[in-house]
Amino acid sequence: MQNEGNTPCNILEEIIWYKDKEVSQMKEKKPLILLKKQLSGAPPTRDFLGALKASYSRTGLPALIAEVKKASPSRGVLREDFNPVEIAKAYEKGGAACLSVLTDQKYFQGSFENLEAIRNAGVECPLLCKEFVIEAWQIYYARVKGADAILLIAAVLPNLDIQYMIKICKLLGLTALVEVHDETEMDRVLGIEGVELIGINNRDLGTFKVDISNTKKLLEGERGEKIREKGIIVVGESGLFTPADIGYVQEAGVKAVLVGESLVKQEDPTKGISGLFGKDISC
Numbered sequence: 618m619q620n621e622g623n624t625p626c627n628i629l630e631e632i633i634w635y636k637d638k639e640v641s642q643m644k645e646k647k648p649l650i651l652l653k654k655q656l657s658g659a660p661p662t663r664d665f666l667g668a669l670k671a672s673y674s675r676t677g678l679p680a681l682i683a684e685v686k687k688a689s690p691s692r693g694v695l696r697e698d699f700n701p702v703e704i705a706k707a708y709e710k711g712g713a714a715c716l717s718v719l720t721d722q723k724y725f726q727g728s729f730e731n732l733e734a735i736r737n738a739g740v741e742c743p744l745l746c747k748e749f750v751i752e753a754w755q756i757y758y759a760r761v762k763g764a765d766a767i768l769l770i771a772a773v774l775p776n777l778d779i780q781y782m783i784k785i786c787k788l789l790g791l792t793a794l795v796e797v798h799d800e801t802e803m804d805r806v807l808g809i810e811g812v813e814l815i816g817i818n819n820r821d822l823g824t825f826k827v828d829i830s831n832t833k834k835l836l837e838g839e840r841g842e843k844i845r846e847k848g849i850i851v852v853g854e855s856g857l858f859t860p861a862d863i864g865y866v867q868e869a870g871v872k873a874v875l876v877g878e879s880l881v882k883q884e885d886p887t888k889g890i891s892g893l894f895g896k897d898i899s900c
């Protein structure tokens with residue numbers, strides 16, 4: 618996979634090449650056999666998909682997955698005074714159905730410590746581990762660190778890997794959020810058995826270009842029909858800032874949204890949520 622002599626063609630490729638090295642080192646420190654032992658004592662996972670569905674039924678608005686995100690390669694540092702546990706609690710108070718926690722350190726200034734700290738701080742929302750998963754080992758690791766769901770990016774993983782990883786997720790009680798960005802990826806993923814939750818990323822991870830009409834484009838026509846037939850829940854991801862944006866992706870067919878920047882930048886993320894939805898969604 619890795620060719621040391623070449624430079625990566627875009628940021629996603631750079632991230633994945635680095636991740637490959639990082640995971641090899643982490644695996645050496647904690648081989649799978651050790652991780653599996655830790656699993657037997659781990660508390661049960663919480664139902665991420667169920668929480669999204671319940672929130673949608675309760676509010677009639679897309680369920681919110683609020684993201685604990687300090688920085689990104691495209692936007693730089695989003696919040697200097699970054700306290701992940703405080704932000705998570707503020708999101709929960711504001712009515713988030715679930716939380717997403719960035720764990721990539723080098724490019725997003727996230728960490729598994731943040732995930733663990735949020736899980737141990739009494740936050741009840743199910744937690745998505747936002748990682749660049751390239752190997753099954755990372756899924757076991759995320760589970761041990763307190764994740765209830767994990768991201769699988771179609772731009773990074775071949776179909777067979779996604780299928781295999783979904784099985785591992787089921788075995789571990791985790792929800793898999795399978796992320797796509799274009800029609801080709803969507804069509805690939807719709808052919809994989811066991812997919813229950815698809816995220817449409819409005820940001821191209823290669824170029825950083827954000828366009829929320831991408832969500833609409835990928836849900837039009839036959840694709841939308843197939844998704845409804847299969848009962849798949851769709852998450853609109855990235856670039857959502859206003860009640861109009863939320864209304865737009867809801868109209869396109871999403872039952873959940875994944876929002877980072879527009880909330881994490883707010884002095885008070887709880888108020889940020891009511892600003893984003895145009896109303897209080899906490900009760």
Ligand SMILES: O=P(O)(O)OC[C@@H](O)[C@@H](O)c1c[nH]c2ccccc12
Nearest residue numbers: 818854855856857875876877878879
């Ligand atoms: O901060 P935004 O524009 O609201 O986006 C959140 C989330 O969708 C974004 O962080 C994201 C979506 N898919 C990813 C994959 C890797 C890293 C990050 C992401």
